[in-house]
Amino acid sequence: MLRGGAARRKWGTGQIKPGVKVMINAFQDVQKISQGNLNSAIRMWDEVGRNWQAIAIEMGAYSKRSFEDGAEAVQKLLGAKSLEQAFEIQSNYARRAYQHCLQELSTLGGMYTGLAKQAIKPFDDAVESSSRRQ
Numbered sequence: 001m002l003r004g005g006a007a008r009r010k011w012g013t014g015q016i017k018p019g020v021k022v023m024i025n026a027f028q029d030v031q032k033i034s035q036g037n038l039n040s041a042i043r044m045w046d047e048v049g050r051n052w053q054a055i056a057i058e059m060g061a062y063s064k065r066s067f068e069d070g071a072e073a074v075q076k077l078l079g080a081k082s083l084e085q086a087f088e089i090q091s092n093y094a095r096r097a098y099q100h101c102l103q104e105l106s107t108l109g110g111m112y113t114g115l116a117k118q119a120i121k122p123f124d125d126a127v128e129s130s131s132r133r134q
Contacts, residue, residue, distance in 0.1 A: 037126070040122040040125065040126070041122065043122075044118065044119065044121065044122045047118040048115065048118060048119055051111065051114060051115040051118060052115070054111060055108065055111050055112070055115070058104075058107060058108065058111065059108070062100075062104045065100065066097070066100070069093065069096065069097065069100070070093075070097075073089060073090070073093035076089045076093075077089050077090065
């Protein structure tokens with residue numbers, strides 16, 4: 001059994017340095033990966049925020065148009081001279097409202113699809129880069 005200085009000579013600094021270098025390199029690699037993941041997360045949340053904002057703006061504009069169309073239809077109904085004219089005004093309004101609703105649903109569907117693609121993109125990138133390393 002080696003004691004004192006003899007033990008230090010056997011496990012001297014020359015043998016420890018390569019292990020420390022490997023460990024430092026591993027920590028640096030983990031730090032680079034973590035920084036890349038953090039940057040990806042920040043970009044993803046920035047895009048998600050912008051997409052939600054665009055969806056909110058679109059919904060606000062649609063609500064405003066719907067309210068204005070409804071108010072216009074009510075004004076026309078109040079000025080109708082006959083019951084037949086009132087039915088025609090109401091059916092025209094219902095047709096327009098339905099068409100605008102379908103158009104808006106299509107627009108919002110595209111926006112939500114874009115939002116989902118943006119939210120999944122960092123994970124796709126991570127899987128792709130992981131598969132390239134192997």
